[in-house]
Amino acid sequence: MKNFLTLLLTAFTFVTTYAQIPSGEVMEPVKWTAKVEKDSETDYTLVFNATIEDHWHMYSQFTADGGSLPLEFIFNNNEGNYELVGKAEESKTETAFNETFGVEETFWSHTATLRQKIKVTNPDNNIVQVEVGYQVCKEVCIMGSNLFEFNLSSLTAKEVKVFEEVLSGFKKKSEKQAVTTPDDENDTDPLTIFFGTLLAGLLVTFTPCVFPMIPMTVSFFIKQNSSSAAKGKFNAIFYGICIVVIYVLLSLPFHIFEGIDRNIFADISTNVYLNLFFFIIFITFAISFFGAFEITIPNSLASKADNASNSGGLIGIFFMALTLIIVSFSCTGPALGFVFGTVLSSDGGATLLSLGMFGFGLGLAFPFMIFALFPSLMSNLPKSGGWLNTVKVVFGFIELALAFKFLSNADLVLQLHLLEREVFIAIWIAVFAALTLYLFGKFSMPHDSPVPFLSVGRMLLGVLSLTFTIYLVPGLWGAPLKLMSGVLPPSTYSEAPMGFGGSGSTAAINNNELTEGAKVSVHGIIAFEDYDKGLAYAKEVNKPVMLDFTGHVCTNCRNMEENVWVNPQVLSILKNDVVLISLYCDERIDLPESEQFISEYSGRKINTVGKKWSDFQLGRYESNARPYYVLINLDETNLNDPVAYTPDIEEYLAWLKDGLSKFEK
Missing domain, CATH: 2.60.40.1250 (Thiol:disulfide interchange protein DsbD, N-terminal domain)
Known part of the structure; x- marks a missing residue:
């Protein structure tokens, strides 16, 4: 057991230092x-x-x-x-x-x-x-x-x-190589979270830190228990289960935080400093993946896990799994950042975070378990080599693109308009155009092996990257780019909010003079961002109110606006039959000193506009979901049950019509 753990640590040390240490020192x-x-x-x-x-x-x-x-x-x-x-x-x-x-x-x-x-x-x-x-x-x-x-x-x-696999650490004389409730969540689709993180976990197995470990680890368990094949397979599968358990355990503190403050995830997702931190982390990992340097975790952590593995038995296997997680951080760290960043920025709650970590751990552990059950399949595994560095570089481009999503979040929260929609799209076009050229072999990175010809897989991936790059280009002139809804800044956060060339200017709204407090929102909808002003206007025109609890960096809010609200029937209702009040729960504008207060629901000091609307939503509707839609009468009573994220157009339209019919009665 001890020897196998040393093997893992030495392998990791070589992988993470080879790119930056001259070969004579390795x-x-x-x-x-x-x-x-x-x-x-x-x-x-x-x-x-x-x-x-x-x-x-x-x-x-x-x-x-x-x-x-x-x-x-x-x-x-x-x-x-x-x-x-x-x-x-x-x-x-x-x-x-x-x-x-x-x-x-x-x-x-x-x-x-x-x-x-x-x-x-x-x-x-x-x-x-x-x-x-x-x-x-x-x-x-x-x-x-x-x-x-x-x-x-x-x-x-x-x-x-080329890439060298260091499999050290075994003595040759003795061993051989070998979700919350609907009111508490934002209704992010759990299946999307699970399968997305499962895919992320599977993808990181094709990195230099993990891929060489698969046949070695499976062989270790099977050879170690050569007298009992069943026991060897059980130990290997238990090893995979331990990987999953460890990743899920990492999410447990967030359940405690959420129990203390139900708004903790909303605060995390919109925290400017946290988004800037993720931006720096993703940029750093991207540069690392390109081959400039390597990121490692202190060896003392791995050593402690190594020492703990000496207890043997199932406990020892658990610490073997922990050591793999530690020593492979150089490659899994960016994917973990993606899991945390995606779930936290979507206000997914601790349950969705645990689900995401479960999916990621399962994806990483799956190859170890499947090859333990069917060892003969290992003969079909591709050999380690220079292609692993290519995979790493591709991940680097993806990390670079995702980094600007977090920078965009910070910009949106602060409303600085430094990274508007066109600028964001231009950056992504540049990143994926560079990725396309790299995949087609037009340039190489420091640790790439020579590419005498393009493999079929690399060529197809290059075509996919080129297609995506071309798809993004019309977005510079106002194309909706629905495939990217929730990722791009909203169309209203743009140099040309009403469309390229002014085709969608306020003239398209029949030149109506806007009421005080109203603004032209997405798709030309007139919306209020203050509850009292919006309610007063609704009473004036005798229309029901639709409360839209939203956020500047709310992914599902953008998905609803760009994929559901754009439907002609839905859009007609939002423009003509209701008064829309959009309450941004992540708005960082300070409240006047006289309007600040201590919340009776959370005990927090409410000192910003966003906290005010978040507290209002939590106090009146016992929900902190975003988006969250409420149809209310002029006496502020609900016309029907509120709904959260509802991507089904027909379902959402039926909900709107139900509320309108009750208002008319």
């Missing part, structure tokens, strides 16, 4: 050189020389199955260009019986030479790319991967550094 017990020899016009010999540090052993291509991992050659561009002539010839090897694995192992000490003959079939191709994968062991074991590029025309060879 643990590299094997040094490689290569050359190419011309035997005839079409025949060549690729020569690989390895120098192995004292007391280390590197294993042969022909070492027995069931023991240490054999050396392997991967020829990246052989199809249609050249043919292999037999297996690579090896210099003299040594053999020794491994009592633990019960096999005769074949290996080299000090030096090794391998010679691979090839026959050229495409005279127009002069480049041969070969990746050498190997395992080298002393008291710990390391899996290395070196990429060589041979130029047959100049008879030269060079080494290209």
Whole structure:
């Protein structure tokens, strides 16, 4: 158990430092050189020389199955260009019986030479790319991967550094590698939260910090309990369950906070400093993913988890899971930030946060559990290599785009108009255009492997990124971009609020002179932002009132406005048949000193306009959901039951008509 945990920690240390430490300072017990020899016009010999540090052993291509991992050659561009002539010839090897694995192992000490003959079939191709994968062991074991590029025309060879998997920490003599209630929530769709975070958890398994651990971890449990396959599978599945439990436990303090103050999530989601903090965090992680530096958690935390794992049994497995979570933070941290940032900024409540963490943990743990149940599937896993860094860079672009969502939230709360809709869209166009160029191989990042050709997956992802970039462009001229509703700043928060060229100016509202306190809101709807002024106007025109408890950074509020309110029948009612009062519960304008008070519901000091409307909603309707819609009569009684987020147009329209019919009666 202890050895396996050390293995994880060493692997993490290598992954998180390789990008910024020169190769000579990384643990590299094997040094490689290569050359190419011309035997005839079409025949060549690729020569690989390895120098192995004292007391280390590197294993042969022909070492027995069931023991240490054999050396392997991967020829990246052989199809249609050249043919292999037999297996690579090896210099003299040594053999020794491994009592633990019960096999005769074949290996080299000090030096090794391998010679691979090839026959050229495409005279127009002069480049041969070969990746050498190997395992080298002393008291710990390391899996290395070196990429060589041979130029047959100049008879030269060079080494290209690629991602190396450090699997250290096991002693070779003993072990082998291997939701709240409707009134308390904002009605964010729990299934959307769950599946979105589940997908995030699955995606982070394809990062350099996690992916190499999957086959190793599953093999560890199965080999550790070789006498009982069922027990090995149970331990591996329990390991996955522990990952899920740990992530859910991280959300528990928020349940306590919510119990103390029901508005805590509303305050968090609209907190300027918190949104700026997430902006800086996402920018930092994006730059890290691009390869500028690596982010690590202090080793002391991992060491404590490592020591705790010595208790053995199920408790030890729990701390093994905790160690994986700690050491993989470099890659999972941005995704966790996305989970926290998304749920908190949507006023989702502690229950939705726990659901999100459950989904994320399950997504991360799923590969470990499924491969434990069906170990044969591991043979279908792609080999670790340079593609993992490509995945990391793609995540970096996504992190960069998401960072500006949090900066936009801060800008919206403060109403500074520094990051209006057009500017936001322009930034996203630039980010995803750059991502498109990267995927098409037009430029590379510091730690990328050479891309001799585009894979089908990379090409398709590039096409998807290009399509999304093109989709965003019309938004610069006022296109609604419904797919992005809730992400972009609202159309009213724009350089041209009423549309490009003034086509939607106030003239489109029949030149009606606005009543004091009224403003032109989304889709040209006349709205009030003060309850008393709006109610007075409703009595004057004898129309019912629709209270719209909303927020400047409320995602679902924007979704309703851009996908439901735009419906012609709904829009007609909101424009002509009701008086809309939009109460922004995150408005940071200070109340006059004489109007500030201590809430009898929460005990908080109410000193801003937003807190006033939030307290009003909580006190009168016992809800802090956003959006939250209430149809009231002129005597301020409810015409029907209030509703929260209702993305179904027909359902929302039926609710409006029901309230209107009762008002008329």
